[in-house]
Amino acid sequence: MKRVSLVLTLAVAAGFSIQAASAQTLKTIKDRGMVSCGVTQGLAGFSLPDDKGNWIGLDVDICRAIAAAVFNDPSKVKFVPLSAKDRFTALQSGEVDVLSRTTTWTLSRDTSLGANFTGVTYYDGQGFMVKKSLKVNSALELNSASVCVATGTTTELNLADYFKGNNMKYEVIAFATADDTIKAYESGRCDVFTTDQSGLYAERLKLANPADHVVLPEIISKEPLGPMVRHGDDQWFDIVKWALYAMVTAEELGITQKNVDEKAKSDNPELKRVLGSDGNLGEQLGLTKDWVVRIVKAVGNYGESFDRNVGAGSKLGIARGLNQLWNKGGLQYAPPIR
Amino acid sequence: MAIEPRQPPTQFVAKLQRALGGSAGWSGFVVQILFVAVLAWLAYEIVANARANLQAQRIAAGFGFLATTAGFDINQSLISYTGSDTYGRVFVIGLLNTLLVSALGIFFATIIGFLVALGRLSPNWLLSRICGGYVELVRNLPLLFQMLFWYLAVLAALPNPRQSVSIFDSFFLSNRGLVVPRPIGTPGFEPFVAAVLVAIVASILLSRYSRQQLFQSGRVIKVWPYVLGLLIGLPLLSSLIFGLPVLFEIPVLKGFNFSGGSRVIPELVALALALSTYTAAFIAEIVRGGILSVHKGQMEAGSSLGLQRGSVLRLIVVPQAMRVILPPLTSQYLNVTKNSSLAVAIGYPDLVSVFAGTTLSQTGQAIEIVGITMGVYLLISLVTSAIMNFYSWRVSRSMG
Numbered sequence: 001m002k003r004v005s006l007v008l009t010l011a012v013a014a015g016f017s018i019q020a021a022s023a024q025t026l027k028t029i030k031d032r033g034m035v036s037c038g039v040t041q042g043l044a045g046f047s048l049p050d051d052k053g054n055w056i057g058l059d060v061d062i063c064r065a066i067a068a069a070v071f072n073d074p075s076k077v078k079f080v081p082l083s084a085k086d087r088f089t090a091l092q093s094g095e096v097d098v099l100s101r102t103t104t105w106t107l108s109r110d111t112s113l114g115a116n117f118t119g120v121t122y123y124d125g126q127g128f129m130v131k132k133s134l135k136v137n138s139a140l141e142l143n144s145a146s147v148c149v150a151t152g153t154t155t156e157l158n159l160a161d162y163f164k165g166n167n168m169k170y171e172v173i174a175f176a177t178a179d180d181t182i183k184a185y186e187s188g189r190c191d192v193f194t195t196d197q198s199g200l201y202a203e204r205l206k207l208a209n210p211a212d213h214v215v216l217p218e219i220i221s222k223e224p225l226g227p228m229v230r231h232g233d234d235q236w237f238d239i240v241k242w243a244l245y246a247m248v249t250a251e252e253l254g255i256t257q258k259n260v261d262e263k264a265k266s267d268n269p270e271l272k273r274v275l276g277s278d279g280n281l282g283e284q285l286g287l288t289k290d291w292v293v294r295i296v297k298a299v300g301n302y303g304e305s306f307d308r309n310v311g312a313g314s315k316l317g318i319a320r321g322l323n324q325l326w327n328k329g330g331l332q333y334a335p336p337i338r
Numbered sequence: 339m340a341i342e343p344r345q346p347p348t349q350f351v352a353k354l355q356r357a358l359g360g361s362a363g364w365s366g367f368v369v370q371i372l373f374v375a376v377l378a379w380l381a382y383e384i385v386a387n388a389r390a391n392l393q394a395q396r397i398a399a400g401f402g403f404l405a406t407t408a409g410f411d412i413n414q415s416l417i418s419y420t421g422s423d424t425y426g427r428v429f430v431i432g433l434l435n436t437l438l439v440s441a442l443g444i445f446f447a448t449i450i451g452f453l454v455a456l457g458r459l460s461p462n463w464l465l466s467r468i469c470g471g472y473v474e475l476v477r478n479l480p481l482l483f484q485m486l487f488w489y490l491a492v493l494a495a496l497p498n499p500r501q502s503v504s505i506f507d508s509f510f511l512s513n514r515g516l517v518v519p520r521p522i523g524t525p526g527f528e529p530f531v532a533a534v535l536v537a538i539v540a541s542i543l544l545s546r547y548s549r550q551q552l553f554q555s556g557r558v559i560k561v562w563p564y565v566l567g568l569l570i571g572l573p574l575l576s577s578l579i580f581g582l583p584v585l586f587e588i589p590v591l592k593g594f595n596f597s598g599g600s601r602v603i604p605e606l607v608a609l610a611l612a613l614s615t616y617t618a619a620f621i622a623e624i625v626r627g628g629i630l631s632v633h634k635g636q637m638e639a640g641s642s643l644g645l646q647r648g649s650v651l652r653l654i655v656v657p658q659a660m661r662v663i664l665p666p667l668t669s670q671y672l673n674v675t676k677n678s679s680l681a682v683a684i685g686y687p688d689l690v691s692v693f694a695g696t697t698l699s700q701t702g703q704a705i706e707i708v709g710i711t712m713g714v715y716l717l718i719s720l721v722t723s724a725i726m727n728f729y730s731w732r733v734s735r736s737m738g
Contacts (some may be wrong), residue, residue: 009350024717085699092397092704113702114397134594145594146514150692151682152699156410160421171514171604172411174696176682187493188513189604191594231395 021294025097025229025236026286028071028209035179037063041081041177044202045318046102046122046312059100062121062227065243066098068298069282069291078280083177085152088113091228098240099228102196105132115216118241122310123331125159125219127197129204132214134191136222143168148190148247150181152338158221166284184205186187201316210251223270235286242285245334246292250301252325252334257300260293263296274337279338292337302332381455388705395655403701404429410696412687414603425697432689433714436678439606439688440718443613443674446668450614456651458626458732477619482680489608489684490535496604501596508588510596511602519586520600526576530583533576533673534569540564605686609678617674626658634710660733668726672719 003106029035038046039059040196047057055077065075080096092100092114102124103109103115108289128147130136132236139162149156151174163170173190175181182203183194195203197219204210229237250256255263264275272278276289283289299305307313404426411421416434419427437698445707457469476484493513495502502512510517541564548559548596577583589599684692694711698704 029564088699088702089704092395092702107698112398113395114395143593144597148685151696157697157700160409160411163422169597170411171413173413173603173685174682174687174691175685176412176691176695177470180683180685183490184493186496187490189493189685235401 006233017093025233026239029311030058031034033071034068034076035063035070035098036078036080036096037065037066038080038082038087038090038093038099038101038169040101041083041179043178043199044100045198046202047079047081049099055336056309058121058305059102061305061309062100062240062244063098063248065247065295065299069239069243069287072288072294073112074298076097077085083152084150085176089324090117091115091230094230096301097229099272102225104196104200105224106154107224113228115228116231116237117226117228118237119244120224120331121123121244122198123224124198124223124225126155126194126221126223127199127200127219128183129193129213130216132193132212136216139220140166140168141218142170142192144170145192146171146173146190147192147194148173148175148181149177149194151176153195154221154223162220178203179206194220196225198310198316198318201318203309205315209257212225239287242337243295244302245273245337246289246295247299247302247305247336248325248332248334250292251291251295251303251332254329255292255296257296264290264293270338341531346431346593363577388391392705398703402704403703403706406701408697408700410700412692414687415607422715425693425701427691428697429689429710432687432692435692436675436681436688436689439609439613439678439681439686440675442606442610442633443617443678444671446614447611447617447621447670450618451519452625454618454622455625457630459629473619473622475616477623481612481677482614482683485609485612485680485684488612489605492604492608492611499591502591508586510589510591514595515601515603517596517599517601518597519588521584522587524582524585527578527583529576530573535553535574537572540568544568551624554583556716601684604685605681608684609681613674613677616677617670620670621667624663625659628661628663629655630664632647632658657733661730664726664733668723668730670720671726675718675722676715679724715718 012017037060038275039055039057042048043058046059047055048176049055060077060079063079064079067076068074070076080090082090082096082099082101087099087101087103088109090096098118099115100121102122103117106121109115110117128139128142130142135143142163147159147170149159149172156172156174159172160169173184175184178195178199181195182193184190186207193200193203197215200215204213205212227239227240250260253263253274255271255275260275263271264266264277266272266275269278273281276282276291280289285291286292300308300332303320303325307318310316310318311320320328320330322331324332326333352520381623389399405424407422408428409421412428412431413420414435414437415431417431419431421644454469454472457465458473459607460466460469476611496511499510501513502510502514502517504510507524508519541561544564545561548561550557551557565711587598589601600635629651636654636658637650638653641647645653679690681688682695685691689711701707
């Protein structure tokens with residue numbers, strides 16, 4: 001019942017919260033001195049506290065980038081760990097200002113939840129993990145398998161579609177949290193663990209012998225993961241949207257955490273515009289002129305954040321793939337900052 | 339028609355006044371009206387405000403979602419279910435799963451609880467200490483951990499399906515659960531059921547008759563051979579004439595899992611086990627308290643009549659103890675149902691898991707879904723209480 005009462009509290013808050021419906025998010029945040037950011041309960045690479053209790057990850061960097069842009073201090077973020085199930089209610093109720101929690105952008109979520117997706121931080125797709133000892137090489141060999149999945153996710157729906165579409169039978173066991181799910185998989189309750197492929201690599205690290213498990217090659221869905229904000233505050237929507245675009249643009253222009261100060265002094269007109277020595281683009285967003293400088297100093301450009309958290313420089317070692325810049329064969333593309 | 343003497347109006351008004359306004363009289367009455375009005379206004383404001391805010395944020399509202407396709411699967415459903423059924427059906431599936439595990443929990447908790455209580459009261463030193471130890475251990479640990487313990491312990495102890503323990507090659511026990519042959523009805527099924535019903539009714543009539551004879555003429559009729567004959571003979575006769583009532587579909591290991599047969603999933607076993615052992619510890623204490631509340635003299639009186647210890651307990655002590663036991667026992671039954679909502683932690687598809695969980699997050703309609711779920715738990719609890727109160731009323735009435 002604890003879970004129900006939590007949801008209820010949030011639901012009631014969603015109903016009454018005046019703040020939720022108002023267009024004052026930026027002002028509220030400045031008054032509070034903190035950005036409240038909904039993240040996962042612990043998913044390596046995306047949002048996970050390190051041994052000192054600092055949250056790190058790709059999703060976390062989006063929150064830190066916003067805090068850096070608003071306060072010039074990436075530590076002014078209050079991280080709120082949310083289960084997949086409770087995340088939308090927490091956003092609707094005003095408990096969090098931005099939901100940066102590996103959430104898949106779908107039409108129904110964009111329309112019926114009273115919230116908007118601001119962009120795509122990570123192009124993902126759903127995959128399967130099995131024990132190597134099963135000697136399965138393809139997801140199409142999984143007929144009659146038992147599958148462990150976290151409840152309240154698009155994963156659950158894709159799974160049903162995939163097995164039905166391929167005329168395969170399966171048994172689904174749905175758990176409340178990712179931890180419960182992976183524990184049940186490890187105990188042998190299921191043959192297969194399924195989630196977004198990035199999540200498979202991250203969760204595999206939690207297993208006793210990661211090398212005994214293999215991620216199958218099939219990607220059965222499109223999972224564009226991105227941050228969400230509430231309806232009704234276009235300024236805040238713009239800030240969250242452009243925080244990500246600033247990181248992508250920085251990578252495109254070769255601006256890194258190390259050279260950002262140097263680049264800010266450059267005579268290149270585009271660099272001058274983006275880094276704020278020319279024009280007032282940041283102020284049009286309700287921020288300061290040097291907003292991009294602040295963001296890049298705090299978390300680096302998109303590529304740096306990717307490498308540090310999920311890419312080659314991390315334990316996960318995921319290749320850039322679809323998340324490479326558009327001019328290098330990927331999908332990451334930012335509208336021009338001008 | 340008898341005309342009742344009318345009360346003088348003043349007296350009536352005074353009574354009404356007392357009833358409505360208490361000692362404060364009419365002014366108190368006005369205050370109460372105001373209070374109710376304020377409450378009603380507050381309730382209206384809450385609903386209107388919630389609706390306005392939902393509309394302003396363009397969050398979907400209403401109960402239309404119950405008719406839309408769910409699109410996800412559930413691993414245990416008592417009635418048929420596929421991913422292309424509606425959220426409304428998901429609600430029914432979840433509710434049935436909750437009721438199933440609650441009923442199992444209540445049933446086993448009652449049996450274990452009574453046995454442990456009797457064991458704890460037993461003169462046997464070892465038995466009473468073991469039962470005491472059980473109560474103290476189980477009721478002092480959080481239920482959620484007991485659930486996880488049973489779940490992970492049960493799973494860890496069982497082999498994978500390919501190495502499952504088989505009994506007669508038709509029952510298979512593995513970490514996918516217990517797979518048993520599934521009965522399939524044949525044309526002989528209906529006559530068989532009819533024969534069983536006739537046998538039961540005849541047995542009841544027979545035992546009533548023998549009881550009547552015992553009280554009227556003191557004649558003791560041995561009923562059980564006839565009852566046994568009826569209960570076995572009639573169904574057997576029906577099977578001989580109309581053929582076997584059911585055939586069994588034997589499960590076969592195919593690929594990863596068994597196909598065919600019925601399956602008891604380990605989640606259900608772990609949840610029912612955790613709920614019943616946990617609640618049994620509380621019930622044991624309630625029963626022990628109830629039995630101890632019966633005066634010692636009753637026990638001694640029974641023994642001096644020559645009754646054995648078991649008979650004394652069954653005929654004299656327990657019926658009297660029931661009056662004390664029943665009200666707190668009802669609370670424990672309600673707790674079983676409510677505690678079953680922890681099921682999602684071990685992946686059992688109960689109401690909270692599939693409806694207040696998956697359905698909620700797929701549709702985002704938190705207010706409606708949480709409202710329905712709470713209403714359902716309230717209803718289950720009230721019905722359970724009503725049944726227990728009726729039983730309690732009958733017990734106390736039968737004792738005069």
